[in-house]
Amino acid sequence: MKLKLLLFAFVLFLCGWKGKTPPPAKPKNIIFILADDHRYDFMGFMNKVPGLQTPNMDKIAREGAHIQNAFVSTALCSPSRASILTGQYAHTHTIVDNQAPLPKGLKFFPQYLQKAGYNTAFLGKWHMGNTDDAPQPGFNYWLSFKGQGVYYNPTFNINGKQVAHKDSSYISDLLTDYAEQWLNSLDKNKPFCMYLSHKGVHAEFQPAKRHKGSFKEALVYPESMYLTKTDTSKIFGALPVHNAAQPPMNPNMKDMPQWVKNQRYSWHGVDYLYHGQIQFNDFYRQYAETLRGVDDSIGRVLKWLEDNGQAENTLVIYMGDNGFSFGEHGLIDKRHAYEESMRVPLIMRCPSVIKPNSKISEVIQNIDIAPTILNYAGVATPVQMQGKSFLPILKGQKTDWKDKAFYEYYWEYDFPQTPTMFAVRTDRYKYIFNHGVWDANELYDLKNDPLEVNNLIRSPEHQAIAKDLRDQVWSWLEDTKGMQIPLKRISNKRGDHRYRGTY
Known part of the structure; x- marks a missing residue:
């Protein structure tokens, strides 16, 4: 009798033990947040801009990883966004400017996520080729707007329906409102990918009303803003004090490309920016204030994840589509291959994968985003993608990785003052080939010349380096x-054969 009881108890034990199955793994969610024209060092924790407030960007960097050497392969809206979505260089996906139409058969990474069972959403600025605000493949939910959009009272295309907004509604806040609504509608047991694409901080900058006038600190002008001896104090104030942490500025004006010198007094130059529509100081302050609206949006998204128990298993990525100049070399805007243009902010958080306060020094480019997102979701990198997943790096694993970034920019009809250029950047040098113009090419020693003002292209002791980098390009x-x-043949908006090379 005792033996039967013991056997019965043992069977019950086994049944009870087998019944305690581990809880199902939480889905691997993805939130990709993209800002427009956000340069790499304009985040509070970078300590570049006194008084700049980005507490939520700082939070991601503190609780996750800061990718310190993140670069785009083309510093222009449409080409860079296409590279993020496709994992390809601009000359491969062929979206080489802001007008080039999308080629047939181009595949975006959300399409692969959909096949893997993900619920996907796109909210915000698409701005790519001939597609305007029309819904695109790969997204279960779609919200966008035409072209660059407007900061106040925008009209959205929501799943094919035009929806207008009034009452001084602000675009960064509205996009986040809709993002939260979509997140609240989800089955939390299934994975999701949300692509939140902000208009901010694209010119012409307009901050949210709550942020207007909030940036009152003295401006920090770059030293290379004053490459010539012209009197700029009447416009900009006192000359900047040299930063003792970097080598003295030693400009080589003889070999500075003529197109750079000429652009100083132009639409994209500090002495006549946007043809005199705004003063540089106001331009700078409005950028910092507009950025706060994007940071507020990030904070709301992070709070939703925490309130809904999804923070641990959600990969959050924040990135800029390209950088932006604020006076370096006398320039504003992007397009060129200098650091402030091709370098971007990239911060990521996923507590289940990334250790807090991680500093990633490897060279990461926009073409690497799609493979990394797919890798996190358990999807193999498609053969046509030229980027590579850096998920092992985020996990702290050793892996064979590239040590340079390649760059391309193609001349545009609308902005003819900037030539086509190709470049390569290593951890020490940058070589820039200015294509199609009778002008100097460029070689900079980034260690001894971080401001990129001493062109070494004619330096006898640097000829072997210049030749090797040129050959690599x-x-x-x-x-x-x-x-x-x-x-590509593009539409002629002016209806005149003399413009835009259409006919």
Whole structure:
């Protein structure tokens, strides 16, 4: 009898033990937040801009990873966004400017996530080729607007329906409102990917009303803003004091490209920016204030994750689509291959994968975003993607990784003052080939010349370095089938054969 009882108890024990199955793993969610024209060092924790407030960006960097050497392969809205979505260089996906139409058959990473069971959403600025605000493949939920959009009272295309907003509604806040609504509608047991694409901080900058006038600190002008001896004190104030942490500025004006000198007094130059529509100081302050609206949006998204128990298992990525100049070399805007243009902010948080306060020094580019997101979701990198997943780096694992970033920009009809250029950046040097103009090419020693003002292209002791980097640029273009500039017929908005090369 005792033996039967013991056997019965043992069977019950086994049944009870087998019944305690582990809880199902939480879905691997993804939130990708993209800002427009946000330069790499304009975040509070970078300590570059006194008084700049970005507490939620700071939070992601503190609780996750700061990718310190993040670069775009083209510093222009449409090409960079296409590279993020496709994992390809601009000469491969062929969205080489802000007007080039999308080629047939181009595949975006959310399409692969959908096939893997993800619920996907796009909210915000699409601005790519001929598609305007029309819903695109790969997204279960779609919200966008035409072109660059407007900061106040926008009209959205929501799943094919035009929805207008009034009462001084602000675009960064509205996009976040809709993002929260979509997140609240989800089955939390299924994975999701939300792509939140802000208009901020694209010019012409307009901050939310609550942030207007909030940036009152003295401005920090870059030293390379004053490459010539012209009297700028009447416009900008006192000359900047040299930063003792970097080598003295030693400008080589002889070999500075003429197109850079000429652009100083132009639409994209500090002496006549936007043809005199706004003064530089106001331009600078409004940028910092507009950025606060984007940071507020990030904070709301992070709070939703925490309130809904999704913070641990959600990969949050914040990035800029390209950088932005604030006076360096006398320039504003982007497009060129200098640091402030091709370098971008990139911060990520996912407590289940990334250790807090991680500093990632490897070279990461926009073409690497799609493979990394797919890798996190358990989806293999498609063969046509030229980027590579850096998820192992985020996990702290050793991996064979690239040590340079390649760059391309193609001349635009609307902004002819900036030439086509190709470049390569290593941890020490940057080589820039200015294509199609009778002008100097460029070589900079980033260690001894971080301001990129002493062009070493004629330096006898640097000729071997210049030749090697030049050869690397052309080898990269050959290997990736980029030797032909992808020209495309675009619409003629002025209806005049003299403009835009249409006919």
